[in-house]
Amino acid sequence: MTSTTITGAVFIATSVDGYIAREDGGIDWLTRRDDDLSETGYDDFVATIDAIAMGRNTYEVGLTLEPWPYTGMRVLVVSSQLDPDADDRVTVHRSIDDLLDVAQSEGAQHLYVDGGQLITSFLNRGLITELTITMVPVILGSGLPLFGLINDDIFLEHQRTKTLSKGLVQSVYRVSPDAMLEG
Amino acid sequence: MTSTTITGAVFIATSVDGYIAREDGGIDWLTRRDDDLSETGYDDFVATIDAIAMGRNTYEVGLTLEPWPYTGMRVLVVSSQLDPDADDRVTVHRSIDDLLDVAQSEGAQHLYVDGGQLITSFLNRGLITELTITMVPVILGSGLPLFGLINDDIFLEHQRTKTLSKGLVQSVYRVSPDAMLEG
Numbered sequence: 001m002t003s004t005t006i007t008g009a010v011f012i013a014t015s016v017d018g019y020i021a022r023e024d025g026g027i028d029w030l031t032r033r034d035d036d037l038s039e040t041g042y043d044d045f046v047a048t049i050d051a052i053a054m055g056r057n058t059y060e061v062g063l064t065l066e067p068w069p070y071t072g073m074r075v076l077v078v079s080s081q082l083d084p085d086a087d088d089r090v091t092v093h094r095s096i097d098d099l100l101d102v103a104q105s106e107g108a109q110h111l112y113v114d115g116g117q118l119i120t121s122f123l124n125r126g127l128i129t130e131l132t133i134t135m136v137p138v139i140l141g142s143g144l145p146l147f148g149l150i151n152d153d154i155f156l157e158h159q160r161t162k163t164l165s166k167g168l169v170q171s172v173y174r175v176s177p178d179a180m181l182e183g
Numbered sequence: 184m185t186s187t188t189i190t191g192a193v194f195i196a197t198s199v200d201g202y203i204a205r206e207d208g209g210i211d212w213l214t215r216r217d218d219d220l221s222e223t224g225y226d227d228f229v230a231t232i233d234a235i236a237m238g239r240n241t242y243e244v245g246l247t248l249e250p251w252p253y254t255g256m257r258v259l260v261v262s263s264q265l266d267p268d269a270d271d272r273v274t275v276h277r278s279i280d281d282l283l284d285v286a287q288s289e290g291a292q293h294l295y296v297d298g299g300q301l302i303t304s305f306l307n308r309g310l311i312t313e314l315t316i317t318m319v320p321v322i323l324g325s326g327l328p329l330f331g332l333i334n335d336d337i338f339l340e341h342q343r344t345k346t347l348s349k350g351l352v353q354s355v356y357r358v359s360p361d362a363m364l365e366g
Contacts (some may be wrong), residue, residue, distance in 0.1 A: 123322070137341045139337040139339065142332055146199075149325055150324025153322065155321055156320040156321060157320065162205040168341075171352055
């Protein structure tokens with residue numbers, strides 16, 4: 001049974017033109033910048049979540065990073081193909097419903113949802129409540145879009161925007177069906 | 184002969200996920216917001232430019248707006264098909280080179296470049312020097328991207344970011360080939 005009490009938060013970097021990776025998934029444009037990540041509030045954000053949910057693509061990008069970026073975090077991966085026993089740092093789930101059931105049974109109510117496709121699925125299920133988007137001052141011109149196909153326009157309520165060093169601009173939004181009406 | 188002394192500036196609104204219009208060109212998500220446009224600095228921006236250059240799509244969106252949004256501005260439209268005599272508020276040019284020649288001959292050195300395709304062409308020619316991007320707090324999930332295919336990554340130097348009312352976030356960038364090196 002899928003619970004509806006689980007909420008998700010997004011913490012993601014994009015190019016100015018809204019791409020989270022190159023067409024091939026590459027994030028060299030991001031990793032080579034040598035930004036001061038402590039300044040992004042990532043640690044504070046992670047402290048607010050119970051577990052991280054990601055798709056296979058994002059998991060495989062994580063595998064290429066040194067060190068493993070999710071040390072100390074409960075990591076749930078949605079994949080129809082990954083071997084469930086291949087990596088004891090994560091659990092593998094065959095569907096989002098399965099992932100939600102497991103998270104619920106573990107008392108993990110607030111998830112960090114990562115990866116364009118999984119974020120899109122969570123958005124379409126109405127499970128994302130907060131988005132932190134950090135804009136990197138580069139135009140890529142093509143790549144994997146921030147989100148995939150969304151069923152309906154999703155209205156956001158702007159919470160705050162901070163200019164970080166090296167031209168990063170970070171905005172926090174809450175999903176708000178009534179944002180348009182509130183003006 | 185195409186001059187290289189012409190520079191272009193971009194002043195554009197996008198959804199949080201980087202779309203400037205729906206797939207069909209629709210900008211209802213933008214126009215129905217009833218934002219206070221004076222707050223966006225649009226008038227100050229327009230005062231800095233000599234003329235506006237746009238593609239046919241953008242011109243045709245302008246035709247649907249009441250009143251005509253370019254009153255008092257010199258408007259140059261790039262189109263291979265538009266009848267040059269159909270609208271005496273604009274001149275029609277068969278190519279960007281032609282447009283640049285005419286602008287140059289008129290002493291219009293700093294152009295407001297509008298429309299995703301034309302902006303992309305100007306970016307690829309290295310003619311855009313400044314971008315003002317106003318992010319509207321809505322996720323569309325699909326649409327016409329802010330830019331088209333860019334030949335190489337374009338590095339930007341962040342100038343300033345302002346939070347406007349109703350959750351609009353406006354950032355100004357300068358194109359800077361050395362932005363990465365400057366840190």
